[in-house]
Amino acid sequence: MRNIIPNPEANFPETFKSLFLNGPEGGVDSCNCLVSRCPPGHKGPRLHTHVVDQFYFVLKGETTVQIGTEIFKVPPMHMVHFPAGTPHCNWNETEDYEQHFELMVPRPPSDRLIDYWEGEVPTVPDAARLIQPFREEDYTQGRLFASAHLARRETGSPHVRVYAARVPPNGPSLPLHFHDFDQFYYVFGGELTIQVGHERAVARPGDLVMLPKGTVHTNLNLGPAPEYHLAILIPEPGVGEQFDYKVQIAYSDEKPFVNEPVKA
Known part of the structure; x- marks a missing residue:
């Protein structure tokens, strides 16, 4: 069925990698959907922003995220929201693999998937509010x-x-x-x-x-x-x-x- 995009996990290399499920040049054009995996001790892209909103939903392991000047540990079943223009990055300080689903909405231009941050890092007011825990209850x-x-x-x-x-x-x-x-x-x-x-x-x-x-x-x-x-x-x-x-x-x-x- 063409409506089901299969799990791409078998294609992950032994480094940080994001694999597209939807986008940036195909599928449904309202968003980009990705899955990312970060091996122990590895890092994602350095501090950066997006021109659209981005969300992480942590599936496995624990990711460390920087939002502005603050740093947070994010375990599984937590969602992180990076509003458009928010400086952020993530890395894995643990001994286990970390994996998360990513959503970028609306779909960004294909030549503006990421903008690296230069200069002084701002403080994001009440950055902790951008991390949403999720429990069975x-x-x-x-x-x-x-x-x-x-x-x-x-x-x-x-x-x-x-x-x-x-x-x-x-x-x-x-x-x-x-x-x-x-x-x-x-x-x-x-x-x-x-x-x-x-x-x-x-x-x-x-x-x-x-x-x-x-x-x-x-x-x-x-x-x-x-x-x-x-x-x-x-x-x-x-x-x-x-x-x-x-x-x-x-x-x-x-x-x-x-x-x-x-x-x-």
């Missing part, structure tokens, strides 16, 4: 899945809403639907079955699901354990705007989409 149970918000307009992220989702095994699915915004799922635990139109496939940890505006889709968990993913909405719907549009398909053999196992 932060989930709020909804009708079909549990969610925990990590970034949204009201918390200083004007371009995107990001939340962590926990989908129970063998639970019900939403009807087929589409959105007026681009949606992405980054799977970090379990398996998520995706249906796009009439086609079905399974997204596994490290895979990115891309659902451009207007894509008719649904998802559910047919695995034996809960499934976990980041849901990314670009742009975040405004207050009072319709979130999704239900779609009903009449099959010639009257066989609807059912919760059946999907072959790998």
Whole structure:
């Protein structure tokens, strides 16, 4: 399925490296999505800025980040927000590999992916607020899945809403639907079955699901354990705007989409 970008981890070298899942010259043009790995003792690019907002979601290990003049230790299941123009960098001081998912939104020009900082480093007011911890107890149970918000307009992220989702095994699915915004799922635990139109496939940890505006889709968990993913909405719907549009398909053999196992 072309909507699922497979996990690229097998291509990591033994140095700091970022691998694109979406962008900068292909895929869905509302953002860049990457996964980065930093071996023990290695560093990312020196102090720099971006012309767009950037987010890190730490998956494994611990990263040390500098935000302005301050330095923080960031463990797994924490999201870091670097607003556009914020000087920052990261490195790994531990003996374990560190890995994180990255989001750049909106998509920056291909010739302005990074601007290195020169001169005196400024202090970023209340820099600690840019690090959002995430715990299992932060989930709020909804009708079909549990969610925990990590970034949204009201918390200083004007371009995107990001939340962590926990989908129970063998639970019900939403009807087929589409959105007026681009949606992405980054799977970090379990398996998520995706249906796009009439086609079905399974997204596994490290895979990115891309659902451009207007894509008719649904998802559910047919695995034996809960499934976990980041849901990314670009742009975040405004207050009072319709979130999704239900779609009903009449099959010639009257066989609807059912919760059946999907072959790998």
